[in-house]
Amino acid sequence: MVQLASLSVTASDVTGQKHARARNVPVDGSIGELVDGLLPRLRLNSLDRSGQPVHYDARLQREERHLHRTERVGDALLPDDHLVLHPRVVAG
């Protein structure tokens, strides 16, 4: 049986205007760690203007579902999967 130690995935922001590729992502890492690592390269803020954390869900395009932050990369993702980061944001 062949098992991957790491994999590559692509990701984009919700408007489809910012893109990034993550390489050598350890399969035993969590989706939350992957999302946190993607945010700077997608130039997405992890804090809002008042300093509160911005929550992002990763949407797995292949399965059309939001992943949980605690899911294991190796369990949830296949090589070259595409994720879209969906923020929970508030307008006043």
Added chain:
Amino acid sequence: MIVCHHRFLLLFQQPEGPVLGQLPLAPNWEPAVEWAAFAALRAGGRETPPHGRVVPVADPRLGLPYLSGFRVELDGADPAPPPCEFPVTYFARDARRGSAALVAAKKLRDGDTFSYRLLAVEQPEESSAQSAALAFEVGEETRPLAVTNAPLPPLFAATMPMGETDGSSAYPVFLPQAVLTEAQALVEAAGAREVGGLLLGHLQRDPALPDIGAVVTAQIPARHAVGEAEKLTFTPETWAAVEAAIRLRRSREIILGWWHSHPARFWCQDKACSPATRRACSLQRGFFSSDDLSLHENVFAKAFHLALVVTYADEGCHHALYGWNQGVVQRRGFRLLPDPTDARPPPTVAGSAPLPTSPPAEAAAAPTHTPIRESPATCQPADPP
């Protein structure tokens, strides 16, 4: 990557008075670099990734370290596009923040006039794209912007201007009346709750002008968004539903922006304001809150992204469009595409006077201290004439 070899700060003083204090800045250069890249594209240049250098521009009278602004020099295009300059007003919000601190320190009083200058001092190279140590590699990928080539003059001929836009730098936006009508119907149906949605459409380039216009084709209601009296939460499920709707439409549309409502007529019902006071209240006349700005900066950071606010005022609904201009979000005009089947008069744009589109007055040389509006549900005095 955005490179800057300088540290920027604001120096505050009262007119003809002593220095009040200074505010070190941690600028977000992304809106400026995005604006520079979009300006180059509009001028007929090739698309470049939003990477470049930020360089101070010395004040011609005072010289360094005093600045009249800064410029962005983009990387990655041959020939390189001309640098794009930005005025001191890029830091207007920082100036308001700094003035609030001076008020708290009792160095200024509410309503006092003050001036501020922009300074820069050299420092070792610093990149805005600093990343923490990761167990994996992440690289930004550049994809071409979806732009269709078509002449813009027919769109200008078929539309009417609503509000005013700074013609020297703002790009044309074409908005169908049907989109405003749909949004207004959703706002009225929601009553006291805020509602919103996404604006879809195309970017259209006319190589002959040259310029690029944003052509809005539809609005998608933000399903699964949580609307309350004073806020609207776009949830991950909202975005998933929007993506599904875009796929179903099969029109190769992109997200051009977003819209949401301010049900102002319900906000102050229990207060004993007179009808005249309510008419003059800035809540009734439309505004872009600090939460709105935060959302726009984070999610809609591209230079062409738009935000429409539908204010449900005592007299009915009126609209105001906001967009990026030289790296700052400002109210702006648009061109309305009338609906030939709709005999009603055109919708109302916020305020009967032309929309302010020039840099905010409070960012000029001698602003007065004005606190940033944090909560919409606070009665605001009328702006001075």
